[in-house]
Amino acid sequence: MNFYAIGAIYRAEMARTGRTLLQSVASPVISTALYFVVFGAVIGQRMESIAGVDYGAFIIPGLAMMTLLTQSLTNAAFGIYMPRFLGTIYEVLAAPVSSLEIVIGYVGAAATKTVILGLLIMITARFFVDYQIDHPFWMMGFLILTAVAFSLFGFIIGIWAEGFEQLQLIPLLIVMPLAFLGGSFYSIKMLPEFWQTVTLFNPVVYLISGFRWSFYSTADVPVGLSLAMTAGFLVLCLLVVSWIFRSGYRLKS
Amino acid sequence: MNEAASENPAPQGALPGERALVVRNLHKRFASGLEALRDINLDVGYGEIFALLGPNGAGKTTLISIICGLVNPGPGRILANGYDVVRQFRQARASIGLVPQELATDAFVSVWSTVSFSRGLFGKPKNPAYVEKVLRDLSLWDKRDNELRTLSGGMKRRVMIAKALVHEPDILFLDEPTAGVDVELRREMWALVRQLRDQGVTIILTTHYIEEAEDMADRIGVINHGELVLVEETRTLMDKLGRRELRLHLHQPLNAVPAALERFPLTLEGNGHELVYTYDTQQADGDIPELLRRLDEQGIEFRDLHSSQSSLEEIFVNLVKKRT
Numbered sequence: 001m002n003f004y005a006i007g008a009i010y011r012a013e014m015a016r017t018g019r020t021l022l023q024s025v026a027s028p029v030i031s032t033a034l035y036f037v038v039f040g041a042v043i044g045q046r047m048e049s050i051a052g053v054d055y056g057a058f059i060i061p062g063l064a065m066m067t068l069l070t071q072s073l074t075n076a077a078f079g080i081y082m083p084r085f086l087g088t089i090y091e092v093l094a095a096p097v098s099s100l101e102i103v104i105g106y107v108g109a110a111a112t113k114t115v116i117l118g119l120l121i122m123i124t125a126r127f128f129v130d131y132q133i134d135h136p137f138w139m140m141g142f143l144i145l146t147a148v149a150f151s152l153f154g155f156i157i158g159i160w161a162e163g164f165e166q167l168q169l170i171p172l173l174i175v176m177p178l179a180f181l182g183g184s185f186y187s188i189k190m191l192p193e194f195w196q197t198v199t200l201f202n203p204v205v206y207l208i209s210g211f212r213w214s215f216y217s218t219a220d221v222p223v224g225l226s227l228a229m230t231a232g233f234l235v236l237c238l239l240v241v242s243w244i245f246r247s248g249y250r251l252k253s
Numbered sequence: 254m255n256e257a258a259s260e261n262p263a264p265q266g267a268l269p270g271e272r273a274l275v276v277r278n279l280h281k282r283f284a285s286g287l288e289a290l291r292d293i294n295l296d297v298g299y300g301e302i303f304a305l306l307g308p309n310g311a312g313k314t315t316l317i318s319i320i321c322g323l324v325n326p327g328p329g330r331i332l333a334n335g336y337d338v339v340r341q342f343r344q345a346r347a348s349i350g351l352v353p354q355e356l357a358t359d360a361f362v363s364v365w366s367t368v369s370f371s372r373g374l375f376g377k378p379k380n381p382a383y384v385e386k387v388l389r390d391l392s393l394w395d396k397r398d399n400e401l402r403t404l405s406g407g408m409k410r411r412v413m414i415a416k417a418l419v420h421e422p423d424i425l426f427l428d429e430p431t432a433g434v435d436v437e438l439r440r441e442m443w444a445l446v447r448q449l450r451d452q453g454v455t456i457i458l459t460t461h462y463i464e465e466a467e468d469m470a471d472r473i474g475v476i477n478h479g480e481l482v483l484v485e486e487t488r489t490l491m492d493k494l495g496r497r498e499l500r501l502h503l504h505q506p507l508n509a510v511p512a513a514l515e516r517f518p519l520t521l522e523g524n525g526h527e528l529v530y531t532y533d534t535q536q537a538d539g540d541i542p543e544l545l546r547r548l549d550e551q552g553i554e555f556r557d558l559h560s561s562q563s564s565l566e567e568i569f570v571n572l573v574k575k576r577t
Binding site for chain 2: 002087091095097
């Protein structure tokens with residue numbers, strides 16, 4: 001293992017976040033906090049509680065998850081797309097590093113940022129809404145698992161994308177709607193039966209449900225299923241990434 | 254002589270070990286069907302400066318990119334510093350520094366960080382003293398805290414060289430190192446290349462500037478349409494293919510070369526005002542005094558004379574023309 005190389009990539013990526021604190025940390029924390037204020041603190045007081053949880057508190061795990069999904073995607077996608085765009089990727093390809101080391105460096109950094117961002121969002125939420133975390137260990141587990149899986153997904157997008165537009169396409173046009181409709185603001189049990197079934201095809205439902213369970217011990221789908229779906233998605237991304245490096249897709253001709 | 258071409262494809266394990274670079278029967282066909290490299294065989298010894306010369310699209314960059322790992326190789330074998338670039342890619346790549354043709358740098362990172370990053374990426378522990386040495390050697394020390402976007406093109410190129418050298422490679426690839434570089438920086442670059450060679454670094458460069466290859470390289474390889482058409486020591490190449498020319502500007506124009514001078518290969522140019530004597534550099538120069546004496550006897554006066562050696566450029570153009 002070329003640990004120096006992993007360290008170099010990881011540090012360079014974390015330094016990039018450091019240079020763009022406003023964009024990569026402050027902006028998502030603030031925009032999520034606005035949701036907490038409007039839907040949680042203001043509107044939430046007039047809403048019925050769901051499964052015994054105050055509405056303001058109920059939406060916190062889902063909202064946090066929604067931001068984390070899009071953020072880890074864009075973060076990781078930019079992380080690998082920028083060197084491709086600038087041409088500096090040549091150095092990584094010519095370096096004595098294996099594809100695994102490259103992925104650990106880039107995806108590790110993106111996932112780290114996501115976890116930090118997630119914790120910041122939850123701390124901020126505490127200022128506006130009262131909530132508890134029943135299973136802190138599982139909460140961290142879901143957080144890290146999701147961060148790694150979606151950073152991997154973002155890495156794939158960053159290698160696939162051939163322009164800045166494509167880079168934003170999946171986070172904004174697919175993941176964002178899936179997160180909105182995946183039970184961020186409601187329990188899917190509130191939906192008509194037909195739509196409940198349709199919703200089960202939305203993978204984000206499992207992420208949000210599992211994450212929410214770690215807060216309030218209440219879930220739309222069994223926790224084990226949530227965990228399995230998240231881990232399954234991670235494995236799928238890993239397979240795609242390993243194919244990318246084997247074939248040299250979009251990296252080597 | 255082109256050692257590689259005269260050798261039979263060596264069986265595995267019998268490849269010469271004491272070479273910085275060994276390429277055997279390397280082919281590359283791109284997905285587009287373009288045959289970029291055809292049966293390339295090349296040996297570069299340690300401490301050599303080797304220049305790859307060829308027109309645009311000849312395959313120079315493809316060859317370098319395959320050796321360095323930027324492009325997937327086709328059939329064939331490559332050993333860098335004795336290591337197979339595919340199976341022992343870690344050792345092979347750790348021995349290689351690459352300065353690509355295009356200026357590609359981050360924008361918001363400092364010179365110091367980007368150079369230190371390269372050292373880590375190539376698997377070397379931190380060594381601020383060495384990074385400092387590299388930056389000082391390249392006159393970048395004063396700029397160490399500058400963001401890369403604030404640097405001029407020439408400075409950026411130095412940064413890329415620093416990045417390629419900071420992991421202490423044995424072999425340095427310079428792809429068109431002086432393309433778009435001003436005269437002063439080009440001179441500095443040449444001096445740097447010689448200095449690196451003196452430190453024992455093997456240097457393989459590609460260039461369009463033939464005088465560059467002529468001036469610096471110990472050996473020259475000419476590549477055209479993906480084929481290495483010739484590998485030769487620079488001196489030998491010049492001697493073998495170079496022709497000298499003595500041009501006499503006459504006072505009185507001549508209608509024809511006088512019969513008494515027939516044994517010299519002479520031609521008349523410029524409406525009979527210029528008498529041109531062409532000879533091989535290998536041929537003894539002793540003929541010139543003889544020619545001048547004969548001219549004197551014939552009463553042919555000249556007001557100026559000019560001697561020149563054909564440049565590598567002409568040699569190259571002739572070669573490439575001949576093969577296509």
